[in-house]
Structures are given as C-alpha cells and as structure tokens.
Amino acid sequence: MPHKEESTEFTPDQYPLFPDDPQFPSVKLETISLKKLEEGDEAETERAFQAFKGRGFVYLELAGTDNGDTILHGADDVAKAAEQTFALPLEEKLKYKPSNKELFGYKNVGATNADKVGTPDTAEFFNVSKNDMIVEDGKMRRPWPSVVMEHKPLFAKYCRASHATGLLIMDILADKLGVPREEIRQRHVLEDHAGDHIRFTRGPPRKTVEMPEIQTPSHTDFGTITILMNWLGGLQVWSESSRKAGPLEPDVPGEWLWVKPKRGSAIVNLGDAAVKFTNGVLCSGRHRVIPSPGEQGKWPRYSIVYFVRPTDHSKLKTLKGHGIPPADDQDEEGIEAKEWIYQQAMGLGSKHIDK
Numbered sequence: 001m002p003h004k005e006e007s008t009e010f011t012p013d014q015y016p017l018f019p020d021d022p023q024f025p026s027v028k029l030e031t032i033s034l035k036k037l038e039e040g041d042e043a044e045t046e047r048a049f050q051a052f053k054g055r056g057f058v059y060l061e062l063a064g065t066d067n068g069d070t071i072l073h074g075a076d077d078v079a080k081a082a083e084q085t086f087a088l089p090l091e092e093k094l095k096y097k098p099s100n101k102e103l104f105g106y107k108n109v110g111a112t113n114a115d116k117v118g119t120p121d122t123a124e125f126f127n128v129s130k131n132d133m134i135v136e137d138g139k140m141r142r143p144w145p146s147v148v149m150e151h152k153p154l155f156a157k158y159c160r161a162s163h164a165t166g167l168l169i170m171d172i173l174a175d176k177l178g179v180p181r182e183e184i185r186q187r188h189v190l191e192d193h194a195g196d197h198i199r200f201t202r203g204p205p206r207k208t209v210e211m212p213e214i215q216t217p218s219h220t221d222f223g224t225i226t227i228l229m230n231w232l233g234g235l236q237v238w239s240e241s242s243r244k245a246g247p248l249e250p251d252v253p254g255e256w257l258w259v260k261p262k263r264g265s266a267i268v269n270l271g272d273a274a275v276k277f278t279n280g281v282l283c284s285g286r287h288r289v290i291p292s293p294g295e296q297g298k299w300p301r302y303s304i305v306y307f308v309r310p311t312d313h314s315k316l317k318t319l320k321g322h323g324i325p326p327a328d329d330q331d332e333e334g335i336e337a338k339e340w341i342y343q344q345a346m347g348l349g350s351k352h353i354d355k
C-alpha cells in the first residue's frame with residue numbers, strides 16, 4: 001500500500017503487474033507500431049485497418065517518433081498534474097462544472113449512472129479543452145484552475161501530439177476506404193473548435209474483493225479516435241463488437257474482458273463518429289472501467305485520455321468512398337457534432353452538464 005507521507009498517489013513505479021490469473025481473462029489486441037505507421041509500412045497499415053474494423057481497439061507502440069515520445073513521457077507528467085487537480089477541495093472543483101453543452105471541466109463522483117437503475121459511478125474526471133490549451137490565455141473560452149494553467153504548455157504539447165496521431169490514423173483509414181483524406185481532415189482541423197480534450201480520470205482503490213462498483217459505466221466513446229494511457233488494470237471491453245451506439249448495457253451477448261495496460265503503448269480505440277462516418281464499417285468498441293484487479297486494486301487508478309472529435313459545426317453523416325456502403329442518410333443534412341456529442345452524453349444519464 002502506498003504511504004501518504006512518502007509518496008504521492010500516482011506512483012506507477014510501485015504498481016504490481018496485472019495478475020496472471022484465469023480469474024481475470026484479458027483480451028488479445030493487435031500491437032501496432034506508430035513508427036511503422038508514420039513510415040507508411042504497408043503491412044502495418046493493413047493490420048491497423050483490420051483491427052479497427054474488427055474490435056476497434058489496438059495497442060499503439062509509441063516509442064521512436066516525436067509524437068509517440070511526447071505522449072509516452074507526457075502522460076506521466078499529465079497524470080501528476082491530474083493528481084494535483086483532483087487534490088483541490090470539492091467545492092473548488094465544482095466551480096468548473098461543464099456548461100454551454102460542452103463536456104469540459106469537472107465531473108464529480110456519482111454524476112453519471114452506472115446502470116439502468118441509476119447506481120452512481122465512482123470515478124471523477126477533469127476534462128481540459130484542447131482549443132483552450134493551444135491558444136494564448138486571452139483567447140481561452142473558459143476559466144481553468146491555476147494548477148491547470150501552470151501546466152498549459154505541457155497540455156498544449158500533449159494535445160498537438162495526440163491530435164496529430166489521430167489524424168495519421170484517420171489518413172490510413174481514409175486511404176483504405178477510398179475516402180479523400182481531406183474529407184476527414186477538414187472535419188478535424190486542430191485550431192477549429194471541437195470537443196477534443198485531455199481527460200484526467202481518478203477511480204478510488206477497491207474496497208471489497210467482489211468489487212461491485214463501477215468507476216466508468218459501459219459506453220462507447222462519442223468522438224472519432226481515443227488515445228488512452230493507463231497504468232493499472234480496470235478497463236474492460238465487451239467481447240463482441242457492436243456497431244450501435246447506445247444504451248448503458250451491451251446490446252449483444254458476450255462477456256467483459258480485461259484490457260491489460262502495456263508499458264510503452266497507448267490503447268487506441270475508435271468512437272461513434274468513426275462508425276457514423278463509415279456507415280458501420282469501422283467499430284467503436286464498448287468498454288467500461290471497474291476497480292483494478294488483485295493487488296493492483298489497492299491503488300487509486302489514474303488514466304489520461306485524449307479524445308479526437310469532429311469539430312463542433314461539422315456534420316455527422318456517412319462519407320462517400322468505395323469501402324463504405326451507401327447510407328440512407330444521403331439526403332439528410334446531418335446533425336452537428338457538438339449537438340450530437342451533447343445528446344450522447346445526456347443519454348448516459350449525465351447529471352453534471354449544464355446547457
């Protein structure tokens with residue numbers, strides 16, 4: 001157990017390994033090299049494409065490229081800043097509740113439902129907006145706690161590296177599907193306002209062996225691509241892939257499988273916007289977070305998530321490409337991404353977001 005007086009809460013050097021025990025069945029994910037993707041390696045791009053069509057989740061090996069190294073090393077520093085943010089008094093954190101149909105700011109423990117009967121979740125989040133971090137202070141749209149402001153250069157660099165990595169993956173998927181890269185890039189321009197953010201998450205240590213509580217309820221991510229860094233087990237994916245965004249409970253039979261954290265790799269998954277753009281060719285995998293297994297459960301669990309999302313005013317509708325079956329939304333204008341993401345968040349029973 002970590003001792004308060006000698007260590008901070010986020011202490012990845014102390015974490016035991018994910019338990020090697022059939023009690024904790026884990027999912028096998030492809031490991032894709034970011035360096036090879038950047039080099040245009042054909043076999044690697046094909047493996048990535050197949051994995052994103054299949055389960056929608058991969059390990060992305062980060063070392064050896066500028067963006068990969070920024071994410072790999074930056075995530076530890078971001079998590080330390082996250083710890084300082086969560087250490088603020090609750091009343092201070094609650095001053096940063098989301099507003100304006102945006103998800104930026106603080107989500108307190110219990111603000112969303114973990115199931116259909118309304119059991120509260122047990123994780124807290126702090127969502128730091130990409131657009132505010134990459135502009136000068138005077139151009140930011142919201143106030144941020146001083147601990148966030150102190151780390152703004154770190155967050156800006158982390159956002160740029162994560163966004164660029166997301167765009168690289170989008171280019172690969174576009175090429176495979178016969179969609180002009182620009183069709184997707186224009187919906188994800190770095191400087192244009194979007195729901196993109198770095199999410200800090202903190203889940204409490206496990207209280208009982210049975211671990212009934214749910215830190216982050218079953219969901220699919222709303223955006224296009226998610227780049228996730230975590231150090232302790234707790235993330236689980238539903239064994240069967242589904243292409244339907246929707247309710248809290250999985251909609252196809254299956255079981256929860258653990259996703260083991262992998263040192264040196266991010267966990268990258270696609271979100272519902274990627275499903276919508278491709279009429280279900282790509283998969284947005286259903287997942288949730290419960291307390292870490294075995295000995296790992298003695299530590300509070302941190303994760304650092306970057307969400308790449310379509311820009312606020314881009315229309316969510318199926319794109320045209322030889323790999324995409326024509327959709328019945330051809331004649332619709334399409335809903336704007338900001339409104340759609342807000343509706344998705346409200347669908348999870350969020351009680352903390354103001355209009």
Ligand SMILES: O=C(O)CCC(=O)C(=O)O
Pocket residue numbers: 199201216221228230234235287288289302303305
């Ligand atoms: O904490 C994790 O490992 C996953 C978090 C997650 O799924 C999310 O914030 O959307």
Ligand SMILES: [Fe+2]
Pocket residue numbers: 219220221287
């Ligand atoms: Fe997620």
